[in-house]
Amino acid sequence: MVEHEFERRLERLFAETPELPDAGAFAVRVERRLDAGWTARRWLIGAAGVVGGVIGASQLMLSNVFQRVETAGDSARLLSTSINHISTQTDWMAAISSGGAVVWVAAGMAVVMMGFVLTRVIGEI
Amino acid sequence: MSGPEHSRFAALHDVELCALAATGERRAFGELVRRHSSAVRGVLRRMGAHAAEADDVAQDAFLAAFERISEFRGEGTFAGWVKKIAARLYLRRLHRDRRLGALTEEEPADEAPRGDADAAIDLEGALKALGNAERLCVTMCFGAGLSHSEAAEALNLPLGTVKSHVKRGLEKLRTRLAPEHGAVPEGRRGNG
Numbered sequence: 001m002v003e004h005e006f007e008r009r010l011e012r013l014f015a016e017t018p019e020l021p022d023a024g025a026f027a028v029r030v031e032r033r034l035d036a037g038w039t040a041r042r043w044l045i046g047a048a049g050v051v052g053g054v055i056g057a058s059q060l061m062l063s064n065v066f067q068r069v070e071t072a073g074d075s076a077r078l079l080s081t082s083i084n085h086i087s088t089q090t091d092w093m094a095a096i097s098s099g100g101a102v103v104w105v106a107a108g109m110a111v112v113m114m115g116f117v118l119t120r121v122i123g124e125i
Numbered sequence: 126m127s128g129p130e131h132s133r134f135a136a137l138h139d140v141e142l143c144a145l146a147a148t149g150e151r152r153a154f155g156e157l158v159r160r161h162s163s164a165v166r167g168v169l170r171r172m173g174a175h176a177a178e179a180d181d182v183a184q185d186a187f188l189a190a191f192e193r194i195s196e197f198r199g200e201g202t203f204a205g206w207v208k209k210i211a212a213r214l215y216l217r218r219l220h221r222d223r224r225l226g227a228l229t230e231e232e233p234a235d236e237a238p239r240g241d242a243d244a245a246i247d248l249e250g251a252l253k254a255l256g257n258a259e260r261l262c263v264t265m266c267f268g269a270g271l272s273h274s275e276a277a278e279a280l281n282l283p284l285g286t287v288k289s290h291v292k293r294g295l296e297k298l299r300t301r302l303a304p305e306h307g308a309v310p311e312g313r314r315g316n317g
Contacts, residue, residue, distance in 0.1 A: 006299055007267070013248045013302075014268040017167035026166070026180065027159040030187050034151045037188070 049118050069103050139203045147194045154191050161204040162187070168208050168268040169215055171252055172261055173228065182218060186211035205270045212269035216279045228257045229280055251301040259294035262287050 020026070134142060134156035145153035165186060169179035190197070190207045197206055219225040252260050265276040277287040 003295075006295070010263075010267050010295070010298065010302075014168070014171070014264070015164070017164045020163040020166060023159060023163050026162045026183075027155050030158045030162075030184055031151060031155040033184065033188060034154065034191060038151070 045118070045121065049114075053114075072103075140199050143194060143197055143199065143203060146191060151191075154187075154194070157203060158187050161207060164204050165207050165211050168264060169211055171249070171264045171268055172212065172215055173257060174215055178218075179215075182215045183211055186214050189214070201270070208269040209271060209275075212265050212271060213279050220281070225280070228261060229282055230258070248302070251298050254297055254301055255294050256290075259290045259297070262290035263294035263298070266291055 134145075134153050137145075137153070137156070139157060139160070142153045142157050146157065162183060166179050166183045169182055170176065174182060186207055189210055197203065216225060219228060252264070255263065261280070262276055265271045265279070266273060271279065273287050273291065274284055277284040280287065
């Protein structure tokens with residue numbers, strides 16, 4: 001019983017830490033380190049996004065995507081012409097005939113989507 | 126921190142501040158640091174860390190606490206939780222610097238001059254009478270709130286050894302700390 005009382009007293013003595021005079025300055029230092037870590041993390045994510053974009057773009061270039069797009073466009077035009085011979089011309093076939101433009105629009109939308117996702121990810125972290 | 130923002134957080138309880146910090150509100154966490162840094166730094170100093178080293182470890186402990194704030198369920202006090210993190214970080218640092226072995230070796234305790242039994246001797250003075258291992262073990266268990274087994278694991282010592290250090294340390298403290306006079310003042314707001 002006496003032992004327990006002394007242990008409780010000791011715990012109270014340990015808990016009674018006097019306020020250190022530089023407690024405010026210490027807190028400011030911790031906040032600065034938190035802010036620095038946050039800034040570094042944002043830069044890291046941004047840099048990773050840029051690197052990923054550059055790698056993606058270079059892969060597209062290396063895979064002769066533009067030649068393939070042109071080929072796809074030619075194929076679409078040929079298909080359109082053939083169909084026109086068979087049936088009456090429709091507006092949507094005209095849209096397909098400009099296959100290159102469709103791919104560019106899709107690529108643009110993908111870039112916008114990636115930017116949106118990246119912004120959300122940064123916001124979540 | 127701006128004045129109005131500081132006063133907004135200063136009015137909140139630790140649990141509310143923890144909830145805000147868990148959403149990434151760094152200023153709310155700053156208020157927690159402001160409230161409890163002295164207690165955390167005090168425990169480290171009582172464990173034997175020099176002031177500068179105690180500050181370094183305490184900073185690391187608070188940063189680690191911010192990273193893991195979502196793990197804090199409010200079952201104990203925030204200050205107690207950070208003290209445990211800080212104590213473990215300090216021991217890890219001692220281990221890394223190969224200083225832990227020397228501290229936990231059995232060494233003859235310093236027989237500090239015994240104070241007047243009727244006079245109130247402060248805890249700091251009484252702790253100086255303990256050997257390094259005794260002081261470490263007593264502070265970890267009564268200051269940082271670790272159990273004997275947690276302390277044994279952190280110190281990489283057998284449980285029985287830690288219990289012996291604590292027992293001997295308590296005996297020495299009991300003879301050096303004067304009887305308690307009057308009521309202990311209530312702690313500050315918060316739950317540290």
